[in-house]
Amino acid sequence: MPSHAAARRPGGRSGRVLAAIHASVGELMGEGADKITFPVIAERAGVNPTTLYRRWSNVNALLEEVAVAALTRDGESAPDTGSLERDLTEWADIIARDITRPERVRYLRAMLAARVEAVSHCPVTETRRDQAAEMVRRARERGEPTPTASQILDHVIAPLYHHVVFALRVDHEYARRLVRDVLAMVR
Amino acid sequence: MPSHAAARRPGGRSGRVLAAIHASVGELMGEGADKITFPVIAERAGVNPTTLYRRWSNVNALLEEVAVAALTRDGESAPDTGSLERDLTEWADIIARDITRPERVRYLRAMLAARVEAVSHCPVTETRRDQAAEMVRRARERGEPTPTASQILDHVIAPLYHHVVFALRVDHEYARRLVRDVLAMVR
Missing domain, CATH: 1.10.357.10 (Tetracycline Repressor, domain 2)
Known part of the structure; x- marks a missing residue:
C-alpha cells in the first residue's frame, strides 16, 4: 500500500507526504466534512495514521497549521x-x-x-x-x-x-x- | 407528557417554553455538545420537537438567536x-x-x-x-x-x-x- 511506503520512508518523501496531508485537510474542510479526525485525514491522504499521531499532538494543531498556511501564503509582499x-x-x-x-x-x-x-x-x-x-x-x-x-x-x-x-x-x-x-x- | 402539553398550549406557556429551549441550548453549548440538533434540544427542554421545527427554519437559526440573546442582554446601557x-x-x-x-x-x-x-x-x-x-x-x-x-x-x-x-x-x-x-x- 502506498500509505505504508510513505510512512516508512520519511526522508526524501516527507515533503510530499506533508503536502498530501495538507491537501487532504484542505479538501475535507472544503467539503465541510463533519468529523475531521486523524484516521479520516490519513485515509484521504493515503498515509498511515501513525504518521499523523507522531507529528501533531492533536487534530486541532494540524487544522491550525493548514489554515495558517492557506491564509498567509499568497500575495504576501507588502x-x-x-x-x-x-x-x-x-x-x-x-x-x-x-x-x-x-x-x-x-x-x-x-x-x-x-x-x-x-x-x-x-x-x-x-x-x-x-x-x-x-x-x-x-x-x-x-x-x-x-x-x-x-x-x-x-x-x-x-x-x-x-x-x-x-x-x-x-x-x-x-x-x-x-x-x-x-x-x-x-x- | 409535559412536552405535549406545552406544544398544544402555546398561549400562556409560550414564554416559558421559549425560556426552556434557550436554556437547553445554552446548557448544550456550555457542555461543548458535539451535535446540537432539534431532537437533542427538544429532549433536553422537555418539549415536542415539532415545536422547534415550526418556530425555526433550521437549528442554526435557533443557535444564532440564543447566542445573540446571551451576548446582548447584560450591562447593556451606555x-x-x-x-x-x-x-x-x-x-x-x-x-x-x-x-x-x-x-x-x-x-x-x-x-x-x-x-x-x-x-x-x-x-x-x-x-x-x-x-x-x-x-x-x-x-x-x-x-x-x-x-x-x-x-x-x-x-x-x-x-x-x-x-x-x-x-x-x-x-x-x-x-x-x-x-x-x-x-x-x-x-
Missing part, C-alpha cells in the same frame, strides 16, 4: 508605491479580496474553531504585523507621519477580519475607509 | 459620565470583561459557526451601534469633537471581538488604547 496611504490602501484591498474568498472564509472558521485555548502568538497576525512594520519603516524614511504597526493591525486588519468572521460586508470602500481612519490618527 | 473619553473607556472595559468570559467565548464561537451565509444585519453589532450613537449624541450636545458611531464600531468593538475570536489577549489596557486611538482620529 506594496511599495512611495506613499504610506497608497501602500496601505493597496494592501488592505488585497487582504479584503483574499479573505472574503469562500475557501478562505472556511479556512478561517476552521482555524478559529480549532483555537480553543488563548494563544500568545498567531502566525497569521504576525505575518501582517511584519508587512505593516515594513511599510511604516519605509514611510518614516520618507519623513511621512505614521501610525505604529500595532495601530495598523488594530484598525485595518482587525475590522476586516471581524467583518469576515461575523459574515458582515467587506468591500473596497470599507478597506479604504479603514486606511483613511488609521492615517487620521497621526495627522 | 455609560453617561459627562465625557466621551470616559464613556467610551468604561463601555470598552465592560465589553472586554464580558466577551472574554469563557461562556461568552463559547456563545460567540457557536454564533459564528452557525453564521455561514453573509448577513446584512447583525443584532449584536446593532446593539453596540445604538449604544455608540447614544454616547456620540450626548458628546455632540456638549460640543465635544466626536468620531462617528461607525468609527467606534470599526476601531473599538471590531478589534475587541477580533482578539477574542482569534484567542488573542484582551485586557483593560488594550481597551483603553483602542479608545485613545479612535479619539485621536478627530483631534
Whole structure:
C-alpha cells in the first residue's frame, strides 16, 4: 500500500507526504466534512495514521497549521508605491479580496474553531504585523507621519477580519475607509 | 407528557417554553455538545420537537438567536459620565470583561459557526451601534469633537471581538488604547 511506503520512508518523501496531508485537510474542510479526525485525514491522504499521531499532538494543531498556511501564503509582499496611504490602501484591498474568498472564509472558521485555548502568538497576525512594520519603516524614511504597526493591525486588519468572521460586508470602500481612519490618527 | 402539553398550549406557556429551549441550548453549548440538533434540544427542554421545527427554519437559526440573546442582554446601557473619553473607556472595559468570559467565548464561537451565509444585519453589532450613537449624541450636545458611531464600531468593538475570536489577549489596557486611538482620529 502506498500509505505504508510513505510512512516508512520519511526522508526524501516527507515533503510530499506533508503536502498530501495538507491537501487532504484542505479538501475535507472544503467539503465541510463533519468529523475531521486523524484516521479520516490519513485515509484521504493515503498515509498511515501513525504518521499523523507522531507529528501533531492533536487534530486541532494540524487544522491550525493548514489554515495558517492557506491564509498567509499568497500575495504576501507588502506594496511599495512611495506613499504610506497608497501602500496601505493597496494592501488592505488585497487582504479584503483574499479573505472574503469562500475557501478562505472556511479556512478561517476552521482555524478559529480549532483555537480553543488563548494563544500568545498567531502566525497569521504576525505575518501582517511584519508587512505593516515594513511599510511604516519605509514611510518614516520618507519623513511621512505614521501610525505604529500595532495601530495598523488594530484598525485595518482587525475590522476586516471581524467583518469576515461575523459574515458582515467587506468591500473596497470599507478597506479604504479603514486606511483613511488609521492615517487620521497621526495627522 | 409535559412536552405535549406545552406544544398544544402555546398561549400562556409560550414564554416559558421559549425560556426552556434557550436554556437547553445554552446548557448544550456550555457542555461543548458535539451535535446540537432539534431532537437533542427538544429532549433536553422537555418539549415536542415539532415545536422547534415550526418556530425555526433550521437549528442554526435557533443557535444564532440564543447566542445573540446571551451576548446582548447584560450591562447593556451606555455609560453617561459627562465625557466621551470616559464613556467610551468604561463601555470598552465592560465589553472586554464580558466577551472574554469563557461562556461568552463559547456563545460567540457557536454564533459564528452557525453564521455561514453573509448577513446584512447583525443584532449584536446593532446593539453596540445604538449604544455608540447614544454616547456620540450626548458628546455632540456638549460640543465635544466626536468620531462617528461607525468609527467606534470599526476601531473599538471590531478589534475587541477580533482578539477574542482569534484567542488573542484582551485586557483593560488594550481597551483603553483602542479608545485613545479612535479619539485621536478627530483631534
